[in-house]
Amino acid sequence: MPNMNMVQALNSAMDIMLTRDPSVVVLGEDVGYFGGVFRVTESLQKKHGAYRVLDTPIAEGGIVGAAVGMCANGLRPIAEIQFADYIYPAYDQIVSEVARLRYRSAGAFSAPLTIRTPCGGGIRGGQTHSQSPEAVFAHVSGIKTVMPSNPYDAKGMLIAAIEDDDPVIFFEPKRVYNGPFDGEPDKPAQSWAEHPKAEVPEGYYTVPIGQAAVTREGSALTIVTYGTMVHVSLAAAEALGLDAEVIDIRSMVPLDIDTIAASVSKTGRCLIAHEATRFAGFGAELSASIQEHCFWNLEAPIMRVAGWDTPYPHAFEWEYFPGKRRVMNALRRLMGEAA
Amino acid sequence: MTSRFHVPAVPARPGEQPDFSYVKVAAAGDAPRPPINVPVLGTAPLAEDLVRVLDDRHRAVGPWAPKLDAETLRRGLHTMMLTRAFDDRMQRAQRQGRITFYMRSLGEEAVSAAAAIALRDGDMLFPSYRNQGLFLSRGLSLVDLMSQLLSNSHDMCKGRQLPVMYHSAERRIFSISGNLATQFPQAVGWAMAAAIKGETDIAAAWLGEGSTAEADFHHALTFAKVYKAPAVLNVVNNQWAISTFQGYAGGEQRSFAARGPGMGIAGLRVDGNDFLAVYAVTAWAAERARAGHGATLIEHVTYRAGAHSTSDDPARYRPKDEFDAWPLGDPVDRLKSHLVTLGEWDDARHESLSKELDESVTGAWHEAVSYGTLNEGPRLDPSLMFEDVFKELPPHLLAQRDELLAELAERGESDHA
Numbered sequence: 001m002p003n004m005n006m007v008q009a010l011n012s013a014m015d016i017m018l019t020r021d022p023s024v025v026v027l028g029e030d031v032g033y034f035g036g037v038f039r040v041t042e043s044l045q046k047k048h049g050a051y052r053v054l055d056t057p058i059a060e061g062g063i064v065g066a067a068v069g070m071c072a073n074g075l076r077p078i079a080e081i082q083f084a085d086y087i088y089p090a091y092d093q094i095v096s097e098v099a100r101l102r103y104r105s106a107g108a109f110s111a112p113l114t115i116r117t118p119c120g121g122g123i124r125g126g127q128t129h130s131q132s133p134e135a136v137f138a139h140v141s142g143i144k145t146v147m148p149s150n151p152y153d154a155k156g157m158l159i160a161a162i163e164d165d166d167p168v169i170f171f172e173p174k175r176v177y178n179g180p181f182d183g184e185p186d187k188p189a190q191s192w193a194e195h196p197k198a199e200v201p202e203g204y205y206t207v208p209i210g211q212a213a214v215t216r217e218g219s220a221l222t223i224v225t226y227g228t229m230v231h232v233s234l235a236a237a238e239a240l241g242l243d244a245e246v247i248d249i250r251s252m253v254p255l256d257i258d259t260i261a262a263s264v265s266k267t268g269r270c271l272i273a274h275e276a277t278r279f280a281g282f283g284a285e286l287s288a289s290i291q292e293h294c295f296w297n298l299e300a301p302i303m304r305v306a307g308w309d310t311p312y313p314h315a316f317e318w319e320y321f322p323g324k325r326r327v328m329n330a331l332r333r334l335m336g337e338a339a
Numbered sequence: 340m341t342s343r344f345h346v347p348a349v350p351a352r353p354g355e356q357p358d359f360s361y362v363k364v365a366a367a368g369d370a371p372r373p374p375i376n377v378p379v380l381g382t383a384p385l386a387e388d389l390v391r392v393l394d395d396r397h398r399a400v401g402p403w404a405p406k407l408d409a410e411t412l413r414r415g416l417h418t419m420m421l422t423r424a425f426d427d428r429m430q431r432a433q434r435q436g437r438i439t440f441y442m443r444s445l446g447e448e449a450v451s452a453a454a455a456i457a458l459r460d461g462d463m464l465f466p467s468y469r470n471q472g473l474f475l476s477r478g479l480s481l482v483d484l485m486s487q488l489l490s491n492s493h494d495m496c497k498g499r500q501l502p503v504m505y506h507s508a509e510r511r512i513f514s515i516s517g518n519l520a521t522q523f524p525q526a527v528g529w530a531m532a533a534a535i536k537g538e539t540d541i542a543a544a545w546l547g548e549g550s551t552a553e554a555d556f557h558h559a560l561t562f563a564k565v566y567k568a569p570a571v572l573n574v575v576n577n578q579w580a581i582s583t584f585q586g587y588a589g590g591e592q593r594s595f596a597a598r599g600p601g602m603g604i605a606g607l608r609v610d611g612n613d614f615l616a617v618y619a620v621t622a623w624a625a626e627r628a629r630a631g632h633g634a635t636l637i638e639h640v641t642y643r644a645g646a647h648s649t650s651d652d653p654a655r656y657r658p659k660d661e662f663d664a665w666p667l668g669d670p671v672d673r674l675k676s677h678l679v680t681l682g683e684w685d686d687a688r689h690e691s692l693s694k695e696l697d698e699s700v701t702g703a704w705h706e707a708v709s710y711g712t713l714n715e716g717p718r719l720d721p722s723l724m725f726e727d728v729f730k731e732l733p734p735h736l737l738a739q740r741d742e743l744l745a746e747l748a749e750r751g752e753s754d755h756a
Contacts, residue, residue, distance in 0.1 A: 033352070034582030034656050050346040055583050057552030058519060086518060089554060124439040126501030128517025279735060308739045310728050314439070315490035315498025315713060319721040319743060326746060 004200040005192045006177045009151035010040050010116070013158035014078060016204050018048045021076060024162060027054040027063060028080030028116075037082055038118060038177060060090040064115065068097050071111040078162060084119035084171065085131045098167045099142030114161045115169045119147070120228050120275050121307075121321055122175035122185070126314035132227070132276035132307070137169050138252040138285065145253040146209055147171040149230040150180070150197035153250060156207025164209060173227035173275075181228055182235035183323035212256035214263065218245035221269035221334055224260055224286055226250060229273045229322065236327035242335070252282055260286070261293035268299035269334050273327055278306035305330045347586030353654060357664035361591075362640065364666050367394035367613075368401025375627040379605055382635075386596035386606030389640060392615040397676040403619040409683035415456055415614050416678065417692065419448040419671050422472045424696040425481060426645075428704060429488060433649045437712055438488045440502045444469045446612070446644030446662060449670035450545070450575050452476055453617035458543055458571070458625055463533075465513045465526035465544035468503050469575070469643075477510040481703035482710075491711035491719070497727070498719045519550040523559035523572065527634070530570035531562070541628045543571040543621075548588045548595050548638075549580025557602070560636065564603035569628035571621060572604075572636045575611065577643035582656040599636030611639030612670040615677070640667065721747060 004012065017024045026041060032055035035042035045053035056063050060081055067077040081087045087094075094115070102110040121130035138145045144166055148154040154172070161168035175181050179190040192198035216234060220243040223233045230248045237244035245263050249256065264270045270290055272283040283304040290302055305322045313320055350358035370390045373381055392404050399405075426443040433441040444451070451472025458464070466473050474484060486493035488502040496504065506514035513522060513529075526544030533540050550556060551574055563570055574595045578585050588595075599606025605627065609620045617639060624635035644662040646653050658664075678684030711717040725732060725740040732740070 029580075030582045033349070037581065037650070051342075051344055054346075055587055057588050058549045058580055058583075059552040059554065061554050062552065088518075126440075126504075126517065127499065128501060278739075308724065308743065309736055310724055311499065313499045313724045314496075314501050315494070315719055316721050316724045319724060319747065325750060329746065329749075 001199040002202055003193055003198050004151045004155070005179065005198065006151045006154045006172070007038060007040050009155035009200050010158055010172065011042055011044070012200070012202070013155040013162070014041065014044055015047065017159060017162045018044065018052055020204065023074055023076045024078065025052050025054065025070065025075050026078045026080070027056050027067065029056055029058055029082050031055060031080050036080065038174060040116070041080065060086055061093055064090040064093040064098065067113050068093065068101065068111050071113055072109055076112050076162060078114045078116060081115060081117040083129050084117045084133050085128045087117055087133065094137070094143065094169070095140050099140045102166070103142060110165060111167045112165045113167045114158070115167070116158070117169070117171060118174035119171045120173040120175050121312050121317065122181060122228065124314065124317055127311040130312035132274065134171055134252055135276060135280065135282040135285075138282055142167070143253070144168040144209055144251070145171070146251045147173060147227045148250060149173065149176065149227055149248050150195065151192055151200050152197045153207050153213070155200055156205050157209060157250065159204065160206040160209050163206070168209065171227070175228045176231065180231040183232035183321065183327070185318050210251045210254040210256055212259040213248045213250055214245065214259065215248045216244065216246040218243040219267055220244060221271065221331070222247060222263040222267045223271045223273060224249060224290070225273040226252070227275060229275055232322070232324055233273050233327055236324045236331060239324065240328055240331055242331060244331070255289065257289050257293060260290060264290050264294040265297040268297050270298070270302045271305065271327070271330050271334050272302065273305045273322065275307050275322060277309045278304055279309045281306050300334055300336065303330050303334050347584065347591055349584045349586070351658050351661065352656065353658055355658055357658045357661040359664060359666050362666055363389065365389045365391060367391040368404070370401065370403060372402035372623070375623060375630060376632050377605070379600055379603055382605040382607060383597070383600040386600055386608055386638075387594050389608055389610055390616050390620055391610040391613050392619060393613045393673055393677055397673070397680040399615050399677065403616060405615055405619045405622065407615070407618065409678065409681060411456060412674065412678055413684065415452050415618070416671070416674050416684070418452040418455070418472055418476045419614070419674065420693060421475050421696050422448045422452065423671060424693070424700045425471065425475065425484070428700045429485070430649065432488070432704070437708070438502050439713065440649055441488065442468050442503050442648045443645040444471055446669065447575060447577050447639070447641040448472055449614045449617050449674070450573070450611050450639045450641060453614045454543065454573070454621045457618045457621035459540070461511065461540040462625070463511045463513065463526070463529050463540065463542045465522035465529070465542060466515055467522065467545045467547060467550070467575070468515055468517070469547070470545050471503070473512060474505055474507065477507070477512060479505070479507055479510060481700060482707045485703060485707035486710055489707055489710070489712050491707065492717040493707070493710040494719065497723045520546050520553035520555035522546065523555050524562060526572065527559045527562045527568045527570050530568040530628070530634070531566050534566070534569055539629055541569040541571065541625055543573065545573040545575055547580060548574055548576040548585050548590060549583065551595055551598070552588050560598065560602035560604060563634035567631070567633035569631070570634040571624045571628060572634055574636065574638045575641060576638050577641045579643045579647070579653070579657065581647045581651060594638055596636055596638035604633055605635040606638070607635060608638045608640065610667055611641030612667040612673060614670060614674040642667070
């Protein structure tokens with residue numbers, strides 16, 4: 001099976017769907033001739049033509065609005081927003097239109113649209129190239145919200161998203177595009193080459209949206225996480241020699257609470273880890289849902305590790321980023337040790 | 340049946356001959372200069388035309404030729420050359436890993452340098468990320484700008500912003516955003532406030548032609564029209580928005596300046612590499628705004644001679660030698676030649692100024708680096724991260740700050756993680 005990094009896996013998913021389904025189109029800023037600023041759409045225009053892979057004006061609201069119209073006329077667009085930090089001009093189209101179209105028209109219209117967007121920090125991008133706004137979209141009823149953490153899931157979930165008859169916002173943690181990241185910036189960059197989740201079938205397959213993955217089995221505690229923080233969490237648990245179960249939720253909406261609750265009920269302890277700001281972040285929803293399902297099995301309060309509640313600061317990337325040490329400290333407290 | 344779907348045609352891709360036949364270059368001096376109170380529609384022909392002052396023999400000709408003394412022209416040249424020397428050094432600093440990111444304004448230096456001279460010190464500027472010339476022209480020090488690029492202990496942004504996102508409240512230059520076009524309606528709002536308060540200052544804003552696709556551009560023009568806001572709104576058409584050609588912003592067969600009259604404000608299209616022409620149209624628009632005749636949309640036709648940013652590689656999407664074929668030349672060369680023609684400048688003085696500017700840039704760099712870089716020397720206090728989120732630190736941020744300080748103390752005691 002070929003080895004792919006996340007960029008190649010995402011590219012393969014779009015290539016396959018452009019080939020299989022003539023209604024699929026790709027649109028976004030710099031995605032055509034250039035192949036995208038992260039190369040995710042490389043060669044797609046050359047292969048599938050300029051009517052299927054469209055360079056667009058710099059207008060996120062226009063991209064999403066036009067995609068809604070394309071949906072109404074039978075196409076199945078994949079819209080790229082170049083950075084999640086630039087998605088806000090499209091917020092009205094996403095919240096008021098994409099997410100509500102099926103509901104308000106009683107099913108007469110819908111928007112089977114996939115919005116791909118790179119998110120997250122760790123690349124010295126400052127506050128306009130580092131944000132993780134998933135909670136802002138998970139809060140809106142009517143749009144599925146997902147974030148894969150590895151090449152295998154990225155490809156399978158993107159194909160599932162494209163085929164989904166509901167709109168999906170597909171966050172791509174760009175720090176792990178080219179390799180897993182354990183939260184230690186001073187170590188040499190890792191590649192996906194040796195990683196089992198970089199073995200990606202060349203052809204079509206799907207990874208269902210709405211299913212969490214147990215990335216590491218364990219019995220002492222559960223770490224509920226997603227995106228880049230899956231890798232940081234694994235590294236922290238291993239550094240402490242803890243028998244931790246790590247759950248990659250993969251999908252925020254719909255949330256696979258059964259898998260999460262089964263794990264936390266088994267271990268009795270839960271840490272939630274994400275890069276996004278903590279206050280009213282997706283961790284708050286996770287924490288509330290977990291305590292509703294697992295309260296009588298909990299042996300300690302649910303804890304959260306997240307980004308600080310500030311904009312993402314350029315100079316303080318590694319003071320801001322919830323790295324391995326912050327996760328380790330939280331794990332120690334969760335296990336009842338003094339930090 | 341031929342397709343009704345149109346894909347904008349890019350004149351030349353890598354390996355092909357550059358083709359700027361779509362740029363209609365009018366003769367210098369041909370465009371008429373209307374009175375500043377001309378009705379909006381009276382500017383419509385000028386919004387499709389191209390105001391040019393410097394002719395092929397480097398003389399200033401026609402009704403737009405401004406009456407600028409040699410001292411002022413040399414000041415403009417100085418700013419453009421300083422901008423270029425600064426850009427060159429900072430580009431190298433990024434390549435050497437000293438700063439994380441940089442954006443040069445190579446080829447479009449006249450846009451900022453000439454406008455800064457045409458506007459008054461009290462006028463408020465809302466720049467985009469490629470207007471470093473405005474900051475240099477208004478006298479910000481190289482050390483202050485470099486310190487922002489370095490996110491060091493002298494950084495005006497206290498380490499919070501990506502390089503080039505400067506500001507100066509003192510010199511009346513608004514904080515640059517990484518998000519596109521947001522400054523355009525803000526400039527109009529500033530101008531509305533000046534009018535509401537009965538003050539004579541005006542606002543000026545800049546964005547790239549690619550950014551005119553954003554809704555904020557249209558909001559700005561609508562508000563400027565409705566309230567006759569005293570603002571000068573500049574579209575810097577440098578032909579490229581990262582990899583997408585100006586046709587993808589709607590530039591095919593129609594100028595960007597024409598959107599001014601289309602939306603109810605004056606529009607002018609100018610040779611953006613002609614310092615004198617940029618000065619002249621900016622002065623005209625500023626006078627019109629100050630006299631209460633409303634805003635003007637100015638399109639500066641120029642060329643982005645460098646990459647979009649240090650993260651970009653234009654060899655992937657356009658011919659490498661495109662700038663050599665650009666019909667409007669190099670703004671520095673053109674102003675230099677004009678001064679030489681006037682007998683107010685020569686090659687020796689040019690060489691010596693160039694050397695002097697390189698030295699002052701290098702000297703400033705050494706000083707700026709002494710205030711620290713991202714990885715070496717004095718560092719900003721990380722607890723600054725929590726300040727200015729709000730005017731006063733709320734309890735949850737206080738708690739997070741304390742948690743970080745404890746973590747950092749622990750990191751200091753341990754070599755790993």
